[in-house]
Amino acid sequence: MSLLDEVVSVPRRTMTLFFMIDTSGSMMGNKIGAVNDAVVNVLPMLDEISETNPDAEIKVAALEFSNGASWLYSEPKLASEFVWQDVTAGGLTSLGEACSELNTKLSRSGFMQAASGSFAPAIILLSDGGPTDDYKTGISKLKNNNWFKAAIKVAIAIGDDADLKVLEEFTGSNEAVFTVHNIDALKQIIRVVAVTSSQIGSKSSSAGDATKQDQVVEEVKAQIENIDGAEAATQVDSSSYSDDWD
């Protein structure tokens, strides 16, 4: 007789994908439009990964930051049910506050469940400038957070004005920062990073000995070779691209 009768619960394992989106004034216009468009388009892909993955289901949470930081929803939603509400740009770049807010939610009393049965989250940070608040305090809180330490962290620098050093500090590696220079590249890289992080992050078995973060970085690097206007942050000094946001 199976012991898994009607009395025992075996919940599905979960991986949460976080979008952290800079909605400061400099994002106004095409940049924020491209972000809205790209996230709406990637959600069905995340749902498909979640549906076909025997290892885990994918939930999505989104945090926007400008003069402050606020979550689109008060809890992570299943990728299949996440309804994207277009974000609008205006104000400053409170990255420090966003990091503090993320730190609060990366906990059992926040958005995370028991560590047993969970996968490390994936966090995608998008920004086109430098922080206007005390970001160091926020980042240092995150650096002590076990969920953050284990997370897949990727940053997308939108244009030449993005502060690459800060994004590198956030991800813990300059390899995990990617720069885009035009609208189309921005849309494509959001798709590539979100899909790759979800695919790798929600798998229980990993190939070889590389960390999931390393695997995501390698995969994204390989894919951006085909995206005109996107490059690894390490290549920016010798970049042949110039920003074109029209």
Add this chain to the structure above:
Amino acid sequence: MEYLNFTCQGESHKADNKVCQDYSLASSRERTTVAIVCDGHGGNRYFRSDIGAKYAAEITEESVRMFVKNIDSDIFRDKPFTAVGPIKELPEGYKETEIDKLFRQLFSSIIFKWNEKILEHAGATPISEWETEHVEQKYLDEFSQQKNLEKTYGCTLMAFVRAKHYWFAFHLGDGKCIALQKDPIWCEPIPWDERCFLNKTTSLCDSDAINEFRYCYQGKGNYPVAVFLGSDGIDDSFGETTNMVNFYIQLAKEIVLQSREKAEVSLQETLPQLSKIGSRDDMSVACVYDKSDLKALYKSLVQWQVSNVMAAVEDINVRIVNLKNKRDALQRKLISSDKTKIELQYAMNDLDRAFLQKRNLVKKLDILLQERDGEDFVPYSDEIGVDNIIEEPTAEVIEHVADKIDEEVDGVTPCTEEYSED
């Protein structure tokens, strides 16, 4: 004392054509009963961790039996329940006791013998065809040069030992040890190591392994009624620890109502299924129990299950009331923005889902109530109901659930000394 254990290959390992890297054993002789679970690490770097796990379990069994045989059992006499965390987490000024010193000797001996054994295995077992094909060259080179051999065989280790006058347990790495007892009904007797988080674990192959052991013991003649050791494949399948405790209670009930043999067969049938729908990892359970004490505890176990599901029903009632309030508030608003429409749709979907969860919980609850109350069984019902109908709960119900809204439910019950008498 009775015991049982079972290990099976995980679903993901079947798919990848990888061997099972868990190993468990349980045995009883000379009035000493032992249960051990070892979990070999996944990943290319640890390509012989299945062998490492087997050796770790066998060496530990031999070592703890020697330990019990050779030490003067008076050292444990009248010792209350004592739990000692990894060295790093001990309070400053912690004074090592004679028992601590004995345990350090035991752990040191296990590590030493395990290293000897893997060295011997590495020397006698050249790189296989499968290993050549599947393992990265840098690890094969290291192996050939006998560098970092312990990594190749790396695994976790967890053991419970019940001797004539005392018991002890120790753990290095992840997985969980759960004890069933009179009050509270369950606990985790061995302190946790915060370094074991998500897919990270401490290990027998760590350079500082000796300082990563944590352990507990008691010599007052009181024993847990049953102790279950489970690898992280079990743990990860259940998420919340209470779900796992519930599973072990089902196994304990099977032992009481049926027999050890039937419980073992059930475990053999269940673990592969659990791997399939749960963590997909290898699965191991080893258990030591006193059947007559377990029998005496039976009603309390069922009562715990009833209370556990009842608490979940109360929590879902709180959620239902909150969602209904949210939905009603949004419905009263003029639906002027997309945001309001989306929030309303979410509230309605979440409400449907909450009722579905409640229906499932009530089904479980009725099964347990029937088991507890027999002929006096009355199906569970409450004023909130199990269907999403537009009916307001009474003020009393709202007040009751509102009281619960801010309550934090912590999954881990602290361990106490209240073990059953032997």
